[in-house]
Amino acid sequence: MQWLDGHCDVLSKMWKDPVKHKFYDPQSKLDSSYFNLREATVALQVFAVWVPETVAKAQRLQVALKQIDLFYEEIIQDEQNVILIADRKRLRECSPERIGALLLLEGADALQGELANLRLLWRLGIRQMGLTWNYANEVADGIEEERGGGLTRFGRQVIEEMKRLRMILDVSHLSVKGFWEVIGEEELPILASHSNCRAICPHKRNLEDDQIRALIERDGRIGVTFVPSFVHVSYPDASISHVLKHIDHLCGLGGEDYIFFGSDFDGISYKIKHLESYRYIHYLTEALLKAFPESSVKKWSWENGYRFYEKQLSL
Numbered sequence: 001m002q003w004l005d006g007h008c009d010v011l012s013k014m015w016k017d018p019v020k021h022k023f024y025d026p027q028s029k030l031d032s033s034y035f036n037l038r039e040a041t042v043a044l045q046v047f048a049v050w051v052p053e054t055v056a057k058a059q060r061l062q063v064a065l066k067q068i069d070l071f072y073e074e075i076i077q078d079e080q081n082v083i084l085i086a087d088r089k090r091l092r093e094c095s096p097e098r099i100g101a102l103l104l105l106e107g108a109d110a111l112q113g114e115l116a117n118l119r120l121l122w123r124l125g126i127r128q129m130g131l132t133w134n135y136a137n138e139v140a141d142g143i144e145e146e147r148g149g150g151l152t153r154f155g156r157q158v159i160e161e162m163k164r165l166r167m168i169l170d171v172s173h174l175s176v177k178g179f180w181e182v183i184g185e186e187e188l189p190i191l192a193s194h195s196n197c198r199a200i201c202p203h204k205r206n207l208e209d210d211q212i213r214a215l216i217e218r219d220g221r222i223g224v225t226f227v228p229s230f231v232h233v234s235y236p237d238a239s240i241s242h243v244l245k246h247i248d249h250l251c252g253l254g255g256e257d258y259i260f261f262g263s264d265f266d267g268i269s270y271k272i273k274h275l276e277s278y279r280y281i282h283y284l285t286e287a288l289l290k291a292f293p294e295s296s297v298k299k300w301s302w303e304n305g306y307r308f309y310e311k312q313l314s315l
Protein backbone atom coordinates (compact mmCIF):
# COMPACT_ATOMS: atom_id res chain seq x y z
CA MET A 1 0.00 0.00 0.00
CA GLN A 2 1.28 3.40 -1.03
CA TRP A 3 1.20 6.37 1.39
CA LEU A 4 0.92 10.11 1.23
CA ASP A 5 1.85 11.91 4.43
CA GLY A 6 0.57 15.44 4.80
CA HIS A 7 2.82 16.67 7.62
CA CYS A 8 6.24 15.98 9.06
CA ASP A 9 8.64 18.20 11.00
CA VAL A 10 11.94 16.82 9.70
CA LEU A 11 13.17 20.26 8.61
CA SER A 12 12.89 22.04 11.97
CA LYS A 13 14.63 19.07 13.61
CA MET A 14 17.42 19.20 11.02
CA TRP A 15 17.74 22.95 11.57
CA LYS A 16 18.08 22.48 15.36
CA ASP A 17 20.74 19.79 14.98
CA PRO A 18 21.86 19.08 11.40
CA VAL A 19 24.65 16.73 12.49
CA LYS A 20 22.39 14.44 14.49
CA HIS A 21 19.54 14.48 11.97
CA LYS A 22 20.77 13.20 8.62
CA PHE A 23 17.94 12.32 6.22
CA TYR A 24 19.87 9.65 4.28
CA ASP A 25 21.68 8.05 7.21
CA PRO A 26 20.45 4.43 7.63
CA GLN A 27 20.88 4.93 11.41
CA SER A 28 19.12 8.30 11.31
CA LYS A 29 17.38 9.53 14.45
CA LEU A 30 14.67 11.09 12.27
CA ASP A 31 11.23 9.43 12.35
CA SER A 32 10.71 10.29 8.70
CA SER A 33 14.19 9.46 7.45
CA TYR A 34 14.61 8.37 3.84
CA PHE A 35 14.94 4.72 4.81
CA ASN A 36 11.82 4.76 6.98
CA LEU A 37 9.78 6.42 4.23
CA ARG A 38 11.15 3.99 1.63
CA GLU A 39 10.39 0.97 3.74
CA ALA A 40 6.81 2.14 4.27
CA THR A 41 6.33 2.96 0.56
CA VAL A 42 5.55 6.61 1.21
CA ALA A 43 5.36 8.17 -2.27
CA LEU A 44 4.62 11.76 -1.24
CA GLN A 45 5.72 13.53 1.93
CA VAL A 46 4.82 17.10 2.87
CA PHE A 47 7.71 18.79 4.74
CA ALA A 48 6.81 21.62 7.14
CA VAL A 49 9.06 24.65 7.54
CA TRP A 50 8.38 25.66 11.13
CA VAL A 51 10.00 28.53 13.01
CA PRO A 52 9.63 28.23 16.81
CA GLU A 53 8.10 31.24 18.60
CA THR A 54 11.31 31.53 20.64
CA VAL A 55 13.10 32.85 17.52
CA ALA A 56 13.21 36.67 17.57
CA LYS A 57 10.77 38.27 15.10
CA ALA A 58 13.52 39.80 12.97
CA GLN A 59 15.18 36.38 12.54
CA ARG A 60 12.14 34.35 11.49
CA LEU A 61 12.51 34.66 7.73
CA GLN A 62 16.20 33.79 8.07
CA VAL A 63 15.38 30.61 9.98
CA ALA A 64 12.73 29.61 7.41
CA LEU A 65 15.29 30.15 4.62
CA LYS A 66 17.82 28.04 6.49
CA GLN A 67 15.30 25.18 6.67
CA ILE A 68 14.50 25.52 2.96
CA ASP A 69 18.22 25.37 2.21
CA LEU A 70 18.49 22.17 4.27
CA PHE A 71 15.54 20.76 2.31
CA TYR A 72 17.36 21.24 -1.00
CA GLU A 73 20.87 20.38 0.22
CA GLU A 74 20.09 17.39 2.44
CA ILE A 75 16.86 15.95 0.99
CA ILE A 76 16.29 16.93 -2.64
CA GLN A 77 19.99 17.02 -3.66
CA ASP A 78 20.20 15.84 -7.30
CA GLU A 79 16.64 14.41 -7.22
CA GLN A 80 17.90 10.84 -7.51
CA ASN A 81 15.83 9.69 -4.53
CA VAL A 82 13.45 12.53 -3.68
CA ILE A 83 11.87 14.95 -6.14
CA LEU A 84 10.48 18.42 -5.53
CA ILE A 85 6.73 18.67 -6.05
CA ALA A 86 5.80 22.19 -7.01
CA ASP A 87 3.33 21.55 -9.82
CA ARG A 88 0.88 18.97 -11.13
CA LYS A 89 3.20 17.58 -13.79
CA ARG A 90 5.85 16.75 -11.19
CA LEU A 91 3.26 15.27 -8.85
CA ARG A 92 2.52 12.58 -11.44
CA GLU A 93 6.18 11.48 -11.34
CA CYS A 94 6.40 10.65 -7.64
CA SER A 95 6.49 7.03 -6.49
CA PRO A 96 7.83 5.01 -3.54
CA GLU A 97 11.08 4.74 -5.53
CA ARG A 98 11.35 8.49 -6.09
CA ILE A 99 9.51 10.08 -3.23
CA GLY A 100 7.75 13.37 -3.90
CA ALA A 101 8.44 16.19 -1.43
CA LEU A 102 6.16 19.21 -1.08
CA LEU A 103 7.06 22.27 1.01
CA LEU A 104 4.65 23.70 3.58
CA LEU A 105 5.21 26.83 5.63
CA GLU A 106 3.70 26.19 9.07
CA GLY A 107 2.88 29.69 10.29
CA ALA A 108 3.12 32.98 8.40
CA ASP A 109 5.48 34.40 11.07
CA ALA A 110 8.34 33.97 8.61
CA LEU A 111 6.76 36.56 6.28
CA GLN A 112 7.67 39.22 8.87
CA GLY A 113 4.70 41.27 7.69
CA GLU A 114 5.82 41.51 4.05
CA LEU A 115 3.82 40.19 1.08
CA ALA A 116 7.04 40.18 -0.94
CA ASN A 117 8.32 37.42 1.35
CA LEU A 118 5.26 35.29 0.54
CA ARG A 119 5.99 35.67 -3.16
CA LEU A 120 9.69 34.87 -2.67
CA LEU A 121 8.90 31.79 -0.59
CA TRP A 122 6.54 30.65 -3.37
CA ARG A 123 9.42 30.95 -5.82
CA LEU A 124 11.55 28.85 -3.46
CA GLY A 125 8.95 26.07 -3.68
CA ILE A 126 6.47 26.69 -0.84
CA ARG A 127 3.07 25.53 -2.12
CA GLN A 128 1.09 25.34 1.11
CA MET A 129 0.90 27.59 4.15
CA GLY A 130 -0.70 27.49 7.58
CA LEU A 131 -1.45 31.07 8.65
CA THR A 132 -0.39 30.48 12.26
CA TRP A 133 1.18 28.06 14.64
CA ASN A 134 -0.53 28.05 18.07
CA TYR A 135 -0.24 31.77 18.82
CA ALA A 136 -0.97 35.15 17.26
CA ASN A 137 1.20 36.60 14.51
CA GLU A 138 0.93 39.43 11.95
CA VAL A 139 -1.68 37.45 10.00
CA ALA A 140 -4.10 35.85 12.47
CA ASP A 141 -4.57 34.26 15.90
CA GLY A 142 -3.60 30.65 16.49
CA ILE A 143 -5.83 28.20 18.34
CA GLU A 144 -4.05 28.62 21.71
CA GLU A 145 -4.38 32.43 21.68
CA GLU A 146 -6.96 33.08 24.39
CA ARG A 147 -8.68 36.09 22.79
CA GLY A 148 -9.52 33.87 19.78
CA GLY A 149 -9.23 36.60 17.13
CA GLY A 150 -9.49 36.05 13.39
CA LEU A 151 -7.55 37.53 10.49
CA THR A 152 -5.79 40.89 10.69
CA ARG A 153 -5.88 43.47 7.89
CA PHE A 154 -2.50 42.17 6.72
CA GLY A 155 -3.90 38.63 7.00
CA ARG A 156 -6.61 39.50 4.48
CA GLN A 157 -3.96 40.81 2.09
CA VAL A 158 -2.06 37.54 2.54
CA ILE A 159 -5.22 35.60 1.63
CA GLU A 160 -5.67 37.63 -1.56
CA GLU A 161 -2.05 37.02 -2.54
CA MET A 162 -2.36 33.29 -1.76
CA LYS A 163 -5.36 33.15 -4.11
CA ARG A 164 -3.41 34.87 -6.85
CA LEU A 165 -0.46 32.49 -6.40
CA ARG A 166 -2.82 29.55 -5.85
CA MET A 167 -1.12 28.59 -2.61
CA ILE A 168 -2.90 25.93 -0.56
CA LEU A 169 -4.17 27.08 2.85
CA ASP A 170 -3.63 24.76 5.81
CA VAL A 171 -6.09 25.46 8.66
CA SER A 172 -4.46 23.23 11.30
CA HIS A 173 -3.46 25.46 14.29
CA LEU A 174 -5.69 28.36 13.16
CA SER A 175 -8.20 29.94 15.60
CA VAL A 176 -11.86 28.95 15.19
CA LYS A 177 -12.73 32.51 14.14
CA GLY A 178 -9.92 32.49 11.58
CA PHE A 179 -11.15 29.15 10.27
CA TRP A 180 -14.64 30.49 9.58
CA GLU A 181 -13.22 33.59 7.94
CA VAL A 182 -11.12 31.65 5.44
CA ILE A 183 -13.51 28.78 4.75
CA GLY A 184 -15.72 31.12 2.71
CA GLU A 185 -12.86 32.05 0.39
CA GLU A 186 -14.02 30.08 -2.62
CA GLU A 187 -10.92 30.24 -4.79
CA LEU A 188 -8.59 29.17 -2.00
CA PRO A 189 -7.66 25.44 -1.81
CA ILE A 190 -8.06 24.43 1.86
CA LEU A 191 -7.09 21.47 4.01
CA ALA A 192 -6.22 20.64 7.61
CA SER A 193 -2.87 18.85 7.40
CA HIS A 194 -2.75 17.45 10.93
CA SER A 195 -5.93 17.66 13.02
CA ASN A 196 -8.35 15.09 14.42
CA CYS A 197 -11.98 15.21 15.65
CA ARG A 198 -12.94 17.13 18.77
CA ALA A 199 -16.00 14.92 19.19
CA ILE A 200 -13.65 11.97 19.80
CA CYS A 201 -10.83 13.77 21.63
CA PRO A 202 -11.66 17.23 23.02
CA HIS A 203 -8.32 18.91 22.30
CA LYS A 204 -8.29 22.49 20.98
CA ARG A 205 -6.17 21.45 18.01
CA ASN A 206 -8.91 19.10 16.81
CA LEU A 207 -11.80 20.11 14.56
CA GLU A 208 -15.46 20.47 15.54
CA ASP A 209 -18.00 18.53 13.48
CA ASP A 210 -19.26 21.68 11.74
CA GLN A 211 -15.69 22.54 10.72
CA ILE A 212 -15.23 19.03 9.32
CA ARG A 213 -18.49 19.29 7.38
CA ALA A 214 -17.42 22.68 5.98
CA LEU A 215 -14.06 21.24 4.83
CA ILE A 216 -15.86 18.34 3.16
CA GLU A 217 -18.33 20.66 1.47
CA ARG A 218 -15.58 22.62 -0.28
CA ASP A 219 -13.57 19.54 -1.28
CA GLY A 220 -10.92 20.10 1.39
CA ARG A 221 -9.09 17.35 3.27
CA ILE A 222 -8.63 16.30 6.89
CA GLY A 223 -5.22 14.85 7.74
CA VAL A 224 -5.71 12.38 10.59
CA THR A 225 -2.71 12.80 12.86
CA PHE A 226 -0.83 10.49 15.22
CA VAL A 227 -0.15 13.08 17.96
CA PRO A 228 -1.16 11.08 21.08
CA SER A 229 -2.83 14.05 22.83
CA PHE A 230 -5.00 14.71 19.74
CA VAL A 231 -5.91 11.04 19.48
CA HIS A 232 -7.07 10.19 23.00
CA VAL A 233 -8.00 12.27 26.04
CA SER A 234 -5.63 10.28 28.24
CA TYR A 235 -2.72 10.54 25.84
CA PRO A 236 -0.35 7.91 27.34
CA ASP A 237 -3.10 5.37 26.58
CA ALA A 238 -3.59 6.51 22.97
CA SER A 239 -3.54 3.52 20.63
CA ILE A 240 -4.07 2.62 17.01
CA SER A 241 -7.67 1.66 17.83
CA HIS A 242 -8.24 5.26 19.00
CA VAL A 243 -6.92 6.53 15.64
CA LEU A 244 -9.54 4.33 13.99
CA LYS A 245 -12.26 5.99 16.08
CA HIS A 246 -11.43 9.34 14.46
CA ILE A 247 -11.61 7.77 11.01
CA ASP A 248 -14.92 6.16 11.84
CA HIS A 249 -16.27 9.49 13.06
CA LEU A 250 -15.09 11.31 9.92
CA CYS A 251 -16.79 8.64 7.79
CA GLY A 252 -19.99 9.18 9.76
CA LEU A 253 -19.86 12.85 8.77
CA GLY A 254 -19.54 11.90 5.10
CA GLY A 255 -15.76 12.20 5.04
CA GLU A 256 -14.70 8.92 3.43
CA ASP A 257 -13.39 10.68 0.31
CA TYR A 258 -11.72 13.51 2.25
CA ILE A 259 -9.59 11.69 4.83
CA PHE A 260 -5.83 11.40 4.51
CA PHE A 261 -2.98 11.21 7.02
CA GLY A 262 -0.71 13.89 8.47
CA SER A 263 1.49 12.03 10.92
CA ASP A 264 3.32 14.99 12.53
CA PHE A 265 6.34 12.69 12.81
CA ASP A 266 9.48 14.43 14.03
CA GLY A 267 7.20 17.06 15.60
CA ILE A 268 6.25 14.78 18.49
CA SER A 269 8.37 13.25 21.23
CA TYR A 270 5.70 11.00 22.68
CA LYS A 271 4.35 8.41 20.24
CA ILE A 272 1.51 5.94 19.95
CA LYS A 273 2.64 2.35 20.49
CA HIS A 274 3.33 0.65 17.13
CA LEU A 275 3.03 4.00 15.41
CA GLU A 276 6.44 5.44 16.23
CA SER A 277 7.33 6.14 12.60
CA TYR A 278 6.41 5.00 9.08
CA ARG A 279 8.70 2.01 9.68
CA TYR A 280 5.87 0.56 11.77
CA ILE A 281 3.00 1.62 9.52
CA HIS A 282 2.05 -2.01 8.79
CA TYR A 283 0.46 -2.14 12.25
CA LEU A 284 -1.90 0.67 11.24
CA THR A 285 -2.50 -0.92 7.83
CA GLU A 286 -3.47 -4.23 9.47
CA ALA A 287 -5.83 -2.53 11.91
CA LEU A 288 -7.44 -0.48 9.14
CA LEU A 289 -7.92 -3.50 6.90
CA LYS A 290 -9.57 -5.40 9.75
CA ALA A 291 -12.09 -2.62 10.30
CA PHE A 292 -12.68 -1.17 6.83
CA PRO A 293 -12.78 -2.33 3.19
CA GLU A 294 -9.46 -2.26 1.35
CA SER A 295 -10.84 0.21 -1.20
CA SER A 296 -11.46 2.74 1.60
CA VAL A 297 -8.07 2.20 3.22
CA LYS A 298 -6.38 2.90 -0.13
CA LYS A 299 -8.33 6.13 -0.40
CA TRP A 300 -7.02 7.28 2.98
CA SER A 301 -3.42 6.15 2.58
CA TRP A 302 -3.01 7.64 -0.90
CA GLU A 303 -5.87 8.42 -3.26
CA ASN A 304 -7.71 11.19 -1.39
CA GLY A 305 -4.58 13.21 -0.70
CA TYR A 306 -3.25 12.68 -4.19
CA ARG A 307 -6.54 13.75 -5.79
CA PHE A 308 -6.46 16.96 -3.74
CA TYR A 309 -2.94 17.95 -4.77
CA GLU A 310 -3.60 16.94 -8.36
CA LYS A 311 -6.58 19.26 -8.46
CA GLN A 312 -5.03 22.13 -6.55
CA LEU A 313 -1.46 22.39 -7.77
CA SER A 314 -1.08 24.45 -10.89
CA LEU A 315 0.18 22.89 -14.13
Ligand SMILES: [Zn+2]
Pocket residue numbers: 106173194267
Ligand atom coordinates in the same frame (compact mmCIF):
# COMPACT_ATOMS: atom_id res chain seq x y z
ZN1 LIG B 1 1.84 21.49 13.80
